[in-house]
Amino acid sequence: MKRDTTCYLVVILLTNMTLTSETQEKGEISMTIVRTPEIQLDQVSMLYKTDTTEVLALKDVTVDIKQGEFVSLLGPSGCGKTTLLRIMADLIQPTNGEIKVAGETARTARLAQKYGIVFQSPVLYDWRKVKQNINLPLEMLGVKKAEREDRVDSLLELVGLEDFKDKYPWQLSGGMQQRVAIARALAMEPEILLMDEPFSALDEFSRERLNEELLSIWSKVGSTVVFVTHSIPESIFLSDRVFVLSPHPGRLSSIVDIPLPRPRTQGMRNSPEFFQLISDIRDSFEGV
Amino acid sequence: MGMQSVLNRRWLPTFVWIIGLVLFWELASWFLLHVSEAPMAQSKIPYIHELIITFTEYGTTLFIEGRATFSNAAIGFLLGAVLGVTLAVLMSVSKWIEQLTFPYAVASQMIPILGLAPIVYGIMRDEQVARILIAGYITFFPVALNMLRGLRSVDTSALELMYSYAAKPWMIYWKLRFPAALPGLFSGLKIAAPLAVTGAILVELMGAQNGIGVIMLRNLYYGPSHNYMFWSTVIVGAFLGVMSYLIISLLERFLAPWQADFRTNGGDR
């Protein structure tokens, strides 16, 4: 850490200056968050228009996600699941229908910094070391420096990257980078964790291991999770409920409850119930 | 120990090249002077040992004048860099400003800027100002263009991440765009630094009170009997150019150490 202070001499100096002013403004916010996450989508449609064509990406999607629930959005490519996630994240706005997050608009929720997002790629900032990347949302929240350090340390422990905290992203494998991204998303203790196929670029082994790790992290954090995937086993293993989407136009075709007990273990993947769920979900696709 | 041997091995070829070139030069100088007996042989390829003698004799003068050139170039360079960065930020913030200035920025890149030197000199009343202005002008555009490219290079997901944090615009610049633009900024600065020195020397060659270009000019003027001193000033000029580049490179290592170029630690395998 000594390197920081010398190498980034100027940068750090200025950062500290801006940080102190930030802390004064909203240092209290993170302490007084009221935990009432709940996502409601009512008849949400999304129409993409160009001059020549119109594509209905989502049609009349109505969902209701409970607080602390782990939900997967499952479907083939082009069914609009990413669009749906982005609507929830307030990255885009639906052409029709309404979305409520904890009774307020998605925008309000975003401005209140209730979201943690994990993208398909890790999207780490190259110029920040691992710990600084995890630190990023805390800096934005204006958390005090000492507290930040504590929290980053515990997050690193959580994702098992204590030894890599002073490394730059390029020095890490793809799986490690994605774990950093998750740690970063968790850093602000978001009420809602939105994950857009975060493990799709990984091999099957790392993916299954990370699935398990994600669950153990979630059990400690307790956020509401919306998880986009096109892998049926992954969605079953992780979720309380699986929202199955079908394409052209993208709509919600069924909701499958996953009654498997928690904590979930790798062994469950071989259980008859697991296989039954897989074939149930598969059927619901064929029904389309 | 370990590091040192790596370093040695890494720089050995360059070192050998330099030695080789020096020997070749001495030989060529000797050949021209004694074998082919070319006119003005020592002006064309002077003996390096004579240059070293000149250096020891007039080291102070060379140092003082070199310093004057370098500080003028540096002031102009800093000024140009600050303006360039400012314009790049403005262009990245406002489409309007960009559309207005970008075509001119690109066009001016293609204009032989140094050709402007005599005119700037004619308009300005002060050589110091002219030197600084030209060094700054040369610096301005490469820095602005490269910085803008850097600010733009930010990838959409990285921006969405900021958006999801409800980051304010200045936060996005501070935490994301500026650091992401640093490599671009430095490549612009590395292009501009030697050019700034060139600009300063050019103005000095046109006539000035001090600077390495001034003694370069005077030694040229007073004929071949001053050729060692002239060559010494050329070497000082080259040295200043290389120095300016190295300084920027070194700064880059500190301020933007994450870049791919710095990743390989060893030399040749």
Next chain:
Amino acid sequence: MEEKPVEKNMGWSDQAIVKTTSKYAKPVSKVSIDKQKSKYKHQLGKKLTQTLLPLIAGVIMIMLWEWQVFHSLFNLQTYQLPLPSTIVEAMIDNRAILLSYAGYTMSEAVLGMLFGSVLGFGFALTATAWPKWGKGGLVLIASLNAVPIVALAPIMNLWFGDGMGSRIAIVTIMTMAAMAINAHKGMSVVDPLALDLMHSYAAKKHEVFRYLRVANSLPFVFTALKINTTASMIGAIVGEFFFSSKGLGYMLSNSIKVAKMPLGWSCIVVAAIAGVVFYLVVERMEKIFLKWHSSQRI
């Protein structure tokens, strides 16, 4: 099959961000607009504003200049900064000589750039083929890049005389380094898998160069060429300041000395036009050449 819509999807969603623009989202929208620009249908109108706006600004500047607003603002006399109309007049009056001088300067620049680029490329080839010693040499060539050209001018004059040769030599030296560095980068940043493929064909060293490295370096080569167009014009003109009896650089420095400011400025205008044309030609060549190149690869 499914891939295309997805790709489009992303485009649209970006556009959607633009629509949602709150005051916070503004910078986000900027990027999206840039990326999508070319896909927009109302491209034409956009292009129009894109060229019109700077054009109008340019015209206003020239008018302010013509009406001596700058002169009164910065306390300048017309003999210091001549009016655009007198510059144009000087250009018309001297069009024949300006044209022939522009041709002279351009030939120095083009020839020098050709020599410099060929030499630089040659250095890059050697440095890639024998990396251990080549790289050391490359460092030295790279440092040439930092040598002030003005110091080169008198030396080149000694070596190559006061004719075109000395300016060609200056331009050669100025352009060599950029080409060597860029081409070397292009040749050494080769996909390792492609190299393995070459090995699997038992390709000889020169074959690896012929089929892989040279082709791979092409985009880098063109980057260097584009950088070099500017550098070569600067080199030729500054070289002419000193010993030439012809060319735009000679005329520029000479007309200023004999108080023919408008003529001096018209030299700058002509040099600027020549520089831009030179650049555009190289850019055009890049388009043609690289199109051919990529179509070869598919």
Next chain:
Amino acid sequence: MNRNLKAHRVMFMVLVSTLFVLLLSACDNDSASGNTDDELIPVKLQLKWVPQAQFAGYFMAIEQGYYEEEGLDVEIVAGGPDIVPEQQVANGAADIGIGWVASLLPHQEQGLPLVQISQVYQKSGLVLVSKNEVGISSPEDLAGKKVGNWMGGNEFEILALFDKYGLDQNSDLSFVKQGFTMDQFLSGEIDAASAMTYNEYQVVLEEGFAESDLHVIDMNDEGVAMLEDNLFANTEWLEENKETAAKFVRASLKGWEAAIEDPETAVDSVMSEAEEGSTSRDHQLKMMEEVAKLILPEGFDPADIGKIDDEMFKQTADIAHEYGVIEEPADLDKAYTHEIMEMVNEE
């Protein structure tokens, strides 16, 4: 890794601090030179070229305190290849400039507010020099040869010479730009090079040529000479500072007289201005000798130093007009004034 880090850090610090010191020291130099006495009137003199014995009189006047005696604080600004004294003086960068009449005339025609107040060099110092082996024994022999000049206002005497002998500069010979060195001549690229008697010609001699090896065409002998080093001022400035201008000229001419009388001391004062290592004392002594011949030619009345010769000025202006230096015949009444010289001589 760690050691690397430490080394980097140290280097960084060294770098930052050297930069800082460099910038600071540069600033210091500037501020230190600005101590002017309240009582002295500041005058800025723009040289046509770098400090050398060509301007010895002015350096002498500073050194011997002649300016101070007149109540002036004179600052001498060096020139260079692209410094145009006429433009500097018109800009207000200097009050008084030294230039050539052939260069002053076109600037006056362009509307620059300038007027000549004194003519320091009574003769032209320009010669065309060639090596004997080239075979130029008279100006007619220039036909078919390569002749060099610095151009930029210095070429008109040569053009007049060509004209006198019916040589067309475009078809009968090749007239090329010569750098501010004699390199082209020495290496044989140019057959006949322009040279000032007081500098370039001396450079050639210093390179081992004997005067007998060379053939010289003197513009004065050929009747195509133009007036060279003069003193001119900004008209607006002069209007309000006639006294100052007269004082300046008086002290300058006194400086020249002293310099001609005591070349050794004059050269000492020049050498203290020239950068160490850029010129030799011997060379400047030679230059001083030659310059003296131009200021005080044989048979010239020492009392008339600095006087503007109407006839010679007219010859210069006529040549200038004939060769397109100026488009209209010069308005001699406005081009120069005897007023200042008269004021100088009044006392």
